[in-house]
Amino acid sequence: MKIAILGLGLMGSFYARILADRLGPANVIGVELDTERAEAVARQTGITTTDDWRGLLGQVDAVAVTLPDHLHVAPTVAFLQEGAYVLVEKPLATSTEDCELVLKAQVAPGRLMVGQLLRFDPRTQELKRRLDAGEFGPLRYVKVWRANPTSGAARVGTRVGVSAFLGVHDLDLLMWLTGRDVVSANASGRKIFGDHWDISVACLELDGGLFAQVENHWLIHPAAQRSCLAGVEVFGEAGQALLDLSTQELEVVSDSAPITRRVDTHNWTFDEAMSGGNLRRELEAFVRAVERGEPCPVPGEEGARAVRAVELVEQSLAHNS
Ligand SMILES: NC(=O)c1ccc[n+]([C@@H]2O[C@H](COP(=O)([O-])OP(=O)(O)OC[C@H]3O[C@@H](n4cnc5c(N)ncnc54)[C@H](O)[C@@H]3O)[C@@H](O)[C@H]2O)c1
Incomplete structure (x- = not known):
């Protein structure tokens, strides 16, 4: 092909x-x-x-x-x-x-x-398998969060807000994991660097009255060890799950380069020797189809659903500001 x-x-x-x-x-x-x-x-x-x-x-x-x-x-x-x-x-x-x-x-x-790259992470797939099997009982609360460094705001923050750029990942993840659509959003945030939202904290209602929260910002200091703080918490009547998506990076430091460097072993990888992680799995699924x-997999209709959820969040951010 x-x-x-x-x-x-x-x-x-x-x-x-x-x-x-x-x-x-x-x-x-x-x-x-x-x-x-x-x-x-x-x-x-x-x-x-x-x-x-x-x-x-x-x-x-x-x-x-x-x-x-x-x-x-x-x-x-x-x-x-x-x-x-x-x-x-x-x-x-x-x-x-x-x-x-x-x-x-x-x-x-x-x-x-x-x-939607996060759907190709073996850990989110395992969490979804357990949710679909009803392991945690009826759900009471789900929280998803994702933060990137300030360099993210500098790179794309002039053209798009954080809930559109990062939140679309988390809103899709929330709906895919729970199998429910976002019905309404009540969000607050701040514009720090320019005309777009740099912090977004959204309380959401999903189908069936499920309560959830999605938090996004790009305020991580450039010198911080971790370039991503992210995860999912699920609380149900019969159990709970915590998925830390913050890092699977390899941290290296040496005499020749005495500053800790991060090698992404998980998402798309910066090292020729690495596998390509989640992105390779995503592209393999597409090529196979x-x-x-x-x-x-991940039909356009579900991409449109995530964009609709971002719009609900952004409308509420504007309304509450
Ligand atoms: N899945 C993820 O985790 C993830 C991460 C970052 C970005 N993204 C998404 O990936 C997409 C690309 O983002 P990016 O960060 O790679 O952007 P980028 O700005 O680094 O790259 C876009 C490229 O398109 C080129 N371009 C612009 N107009 C063109 C045209 N008409 N014809 C040919 N080339 C043209 C630009 O010169 C640039 O090289 C965006 O939709 C972004 O939201 C996804």
Whole structure:
């Protein structure tokens, strides 16, 4: 199969490495406006590159959209209408209206997938298995939290708020784990660095009256040992679970580099020798669906549901400010 990766930035370059390894570099085409970046990824992975995705319509079996959030819709719609498989990085789009446009463009079922990376973590899969089996009894309260360093705010905080960028992961995780939709949100937060929300604390009601909280911020100090503080707590009538998602990083320090460095062994990895972790599992699930002509996991409808939940949180943040 031939696949195009649209956008070779942070995520697209990880995709390029994993997909070139899985499918062979000759079957992967990168699309990137920034020539230097395109050349660097081509050099590192052996893939070919171009600068306009329109020229690839009808030329590939599948597409991965790793463009900035606000640019997801046009190529996703165009490639879906061609009948290609499309994997869109989270969030599916930046509004419910745009999500509807994307969902309507599906000419064949099961060909749209949203990159909700946390669903490919073996620990969240094990927690879901236990929740589905009813191990903790009827649920009383679920808390999900995720914080990133201030560099996250500097990198993307000028174009998007923290609940849209990080919270979409946690809202999807909450709904996927519990099997329930968010019905309403009562959220408060703060804008610290600019015009977008940098702290968001949302109290949520899910179907059946389940109470939950999702907390997001990007206030971790740049020199902190951990670049992510995240987790899930589940409390039920018959039991509870705590999943610490803060780190599975390898911390290294040596005479030649006497500052502790973190090697991500879990999500997408920065070390050639590492497996690619959750992202490799996510891309493998997508490639397998394309190769077998089967429906993708994480359907577009569930990506749209997560965007709707973000909108509920952001509306409440604005209302309560
Ligand atoms: N799953 C995760 O944990 C995770 C983490 C970070 C980002 N993301 C998501 O991944 C997506 C990409 O984020 P990123 O951080 O990699 O962004 P980025 O800014 O690092 O990369 C985007 C790239 O797209 C290129 N680009 C822009 N317009 C283009 C066009 N028309 N044609 C070709 N190239 C174009 C830019 O030059 C840039 O290199 C976003 O949707 C983001 O929310 C997901």
